[in-house]
Amino acid sequence: MNILNPNGNRKAVVIFSGGQDSTTCLIQAIRDYGVNNVEAVTFQYGQRHAVELQKAQWIAQDLGVKQTLIDTSVIKTITNNAMMSDREIEQDENGVPNTFVDGRNALFLLYAAIYAKGQGITDLIAGVCETDFSGYPDCRDVFVKSMNVTLNLAMDYQFNIRTPLMYLTKAQTWQLADELGALDYIRRHTHTCYLGVEGGCGTCPSCVLREKGLQEYLTHKSAGEKSPVFSA
Secondary structure, three states: OOOOOOOOOOEEEEEEOHHHHHHHHHHHHHHOOOHEEEEEEEEEEOOOOOOOHHHHHHHHHHHHEEEEEEOOOOHHOOOOOOOOOOOOOOOOOOOOOOOOOOOOOHHHHHHHHHHHHHHHOEEEEEOOOOOOOOHHHOOHHHHHHHHHHHHHHOOOOOOEEEEEOOOOOHHHHHHHHHHHHHHHHHHHHHHOOOOOOOOOOOOOOOHHHHHHHHHHHHHHHHHHOOOOOOOO
């Protein structure tokens, strides 16, 4: 019996970009809730790697999940960064890359929550992580928990924001994908590259983190070991 959804009536909205992390969360949600109880919300915000939108659409259709595309490109008029413009990727003095989009995850959670409430859904799933990440402040658990409280107060509704990857390394996220039977699927069909290069540029921070984690996991797997710390 499905532990999370024993009666077949709990539903979830997954914030879904078409990347490694959100696809892992989507496939896990399908396992936990059932495909008919999962919806995906994807955001078009002017990202330079717009190929991820095509990947997201294809994956959602392939997995049989209803997808809603939300246009939040207005954010381009009020902030500048390397994620939404053709600029060289670099870090500031605090180590945060200029690919960080101020307010992005807050905006995503807000719009996903508005959509979810309209559908009578309380569970929101986001693939953010504060273990192996690029230093983005809005990927931290403390932010997500505070946003959960804020959304509940703002809409007088009991949202439950789930972040399955929050304390996993990228290697552990690959392990989770493998245990879901989706490692090869995620390797082939997801997009991570910040520069929008199909198959990955291999040099941007996102590509480097993805490949490093994959090779670490495959090394442990070939040695017959579990990835450090994590055991599903």
